[in-house]
Amino acid sequence: MYSQLSFWHDSLPGSIDQRPALPGDRDCDVAIIGAGFTGLWAAYHLARIDPTLRIIVLERDVAGFGASGRNGGWALGEYGVSPMDIARASSPGLAVRQMRALFDAVDDIGRVAAAEGIDCHFAKGGSISWARNRAQLTRLTAGVSARHAVGLTTEDISMLGPDEAWAVGNATDILGARFMAHVAAVHPARLVRGLADVVERLGVTVHEGTAALSTSKGAVLTKHGTVTAEIVVRATEGYTRDLAGQRRAVAPFYSLMVATEPLAPDVLDEIGLAARPTFADGRNMTIYGQRTADGRLAFGGRGAPYLFGSRIDPAVERASPVHDRIIKTLHELFPVLAGAEITHRWGGVLGIPRDWFPSVVLDRNTGLAHAGGYAGDGVAAAKLAGHTLAELITGTHSERTDLPWVGHESRRWAPEPFRWLGINSGLWAARSGDRAEARTGRPSRRVELLHRLLH
Numbered sequence: 388m389y390s391q392l393s394f395w396h397d398s399l400p401g402s403i404d405q406r407p408a409l410p411g412d413r414d415c416d417v418a419i420i421g422a423g424f425t426g427l428w429a430a431y432h433l434a435r436i437d438p439t440l441r442i443i444v445l446e447r448d449v450a451g452f453g454a455s456g457r458n459g460g461w462a463l464g465e466y467g468v469s470p471m472d473i474a475r476a477s478s479p480g481l482a483v484r485q486m487r488a489l490f491d492a493v494d495d496i497g498r499v500a501a502a503e504g505i506d507c508h509f510a511k512g513g514s515i516s517w518a519r520n521r522a523q524l525t526r527l528t529a530g531v532s533a534r535h536a537v538g539l540t541t542e543d544i545s546m547l548g549p550d551e552a553w554a555v556g557n558a559t560d561i562l563g564a565r566f567m568a569h570v571a572a573v574h575p576a577r578l579v580r581g582l583a584d585v586v587e588r589l590g591v592t593v594h595e596g597t598a599a600l601s602t603s604k605g606a607v608l609t610k611h612g613t614v615t616a617e618i619v620v621r622a623t624e625g626y627t628r629d630l631a632g633q634r635r636a637v638a639p640f641y642s643l644m645v646a647t648e649p650l651a652p653d654v655l656d657e658i659g660l661a662a663r664p665t666f667a668d669g670r671n672m673t674i675y676g677q678r679t680a681d682g683r684l685a686f687g688g689r690g691a692p693y694l695f696g697s698r699i700d701p702a703v704e705r706a707s708p709v710h711d712r713i714i715k716t717l718h719e720l721f722p723v724l725a726g727a728e729i730t731h732r733w734g735g736v737l738g739i740p741r742d743w744f745p746s747v748v749l750d751r752n753t754g755l756a757h758a759g760g761y762a763g764d765g766v767a768a769a770k771l772a773g774h775t776l777a778e779l780i781t782g783t784h785s786e787r788t789d790l791p792w793v794g795h796e797s798r799r800w801a802p803e804p805f806r807w808l809g810i811n812s813g814l815w816a817a818r819s820g821d822r823a824e825a826r827t828g829r830p831s832r833r834v835e836l837l838h839r840l841l842h
């Protein structure tokens with residue numbers, strides 16, 4: 388059943404069997420709710436820092452059920468907010484430190500995967516974002532210059548001319564491209580499922596099929612029993628709305644994906660992307676793709692409407708008109724794919740905080756911790772967040788524990804119907820702005836509106 392969740396789940400070696408549920412009341416040092424990247428990286432680093440800690444992970448479905456198992460597999464050196472936004476909220480120096488910590492997290496994923504024997508198809512080929520009209524070129528160029536002004540270098544991020552951009556991958560209408568060096572492609576389900584096995588080997592207990600109903604100082608309530616713990620970590624991202632009192636903490640946004648069949652060698656030759664850089668273009672409504680280790684393209688995009696009341700509907704994930712738009716966009720990028728079969732359609736929810744700033748929080752007074760709000764850029768950020776949470780919980784000072792996102796709290800989302808209106812107006816502005824930009828070649832004013840509405 389779980390193999391149907393995504394191409395990634397379907398291409399895991401072996402079956403996905405649920406681990407035993409919580410067998411009754413238990414006591415431990417750290418209880419973690421959610422076995423995605425955030426929860427499992429926190430467990431991993433806690434166990435590595437202090438092997439005597441008693442750690443219990445509670446997962447409602449199976450490890451990797453959520454966004455961590457289903458995503459585009461970009462281990463990405465960017466946050467949902469730009470380094471310029473981080474600099475405005477702190478300082479340029481701190482923004483650069485925050486970025487460099489994230490860049491290190493990308494490499495760290497590769498290092499830990501190799502050391503722990505997780506075969507997650509890690510390939511650090513960077514990321515290319517093609518400018519396919521003049522408005523995209525203007526925006527990407529300005530974004531790169533602004534990042535350099537904050538303190539990043541041309542080795543971190545740079546613009547490529549049309550020929551260099553085309554040499555990386557042969558998409559249509561290329562005017563230039565932005566290249567980000569600190570990005571790796573991974574098979575996300577292999578990584579998250581492998582991580583669950585590794586933490587178990589390190590002595591962490593993982594209970595699946597166990598939904599947390601509420602948290603309070605020192606306790607997690609489930610229908611199977613109560614877990615008491617000195618520290619309780621919430622790592623539930625887009626699903627946070629299910630926990631008592633958390634309905635407006637994080638809004639679930641859909642991102643949907645498709646995968647092609649394994650492509651013939653001549654088709655792959657035509658497309659390029661041989662070093663497996665992740666790819667996108669410079670439009671406002673995010674799209675993202677990777678060439679997988681088995682020679683497919685896995686490709687996704689945002690744009691599915693936000694559902695009233697933060698509803699999550701598995702039917703949207705399996706078949707939405709947005710999947711058709713994503714396939715159309717893929718064919719526009721690479722017309723050579725016209726005859727290739729689309730073998731998988733899926734999707735999932737990512738978690739967006741009201742101000743789009745991700746955060747890592749430990750409140751020693753209540754014993755409650757949480758991390759997330761990655762706004763769709765959580766693969767590497769969750770590694771850094773999990774590591775940082777583990778250091779905060781164990782009182783280990785490091786270059787991570789005073790980064791700007793530590794202790795940051797976003798305000799709550801507006802109640803309905805304002806949440807629904809605001810978010811869906813923003814999605815409309817992004818999509819219609821892209822259409823206007825393709826027509827006029829000038830950056831769209833509607834996108835300004837989008838930023839005002841969503842930030």
Ligand SMILES: Cc1cc2nc3c(=O)[nH]c(=O)nc-3n(C[C@H](O)[C@H](O)[C@H](O)COP(=O)(O)OP(=O)(O)OC[C@H]3O[C@@H](n4cnc5c(N)ncnc54)[C@H](O)[C@@H]3O)c2cc1C
Binds near residue numbers: 458
């Ligand atoms: C389609 C898609 C594509 C994406 N592409 C990228 C990408 O390419 N690069 C990138 O950086 N980011 C991407 N993201 C975002 C990224 O996947 C997430 O930011 C990241 O995986 C979040 O990890 P997490 O552990 O915080 O949350 P999740 O992986 O969602 O894990 C939360 C876990 O908590 C469990 N849970 C929820 N509620 C409860 C409860 N009450 N009790 C017990 N367990 C509970 C869930 O079952 C789930 O397993 C994408 C997301 C989606 C949906």
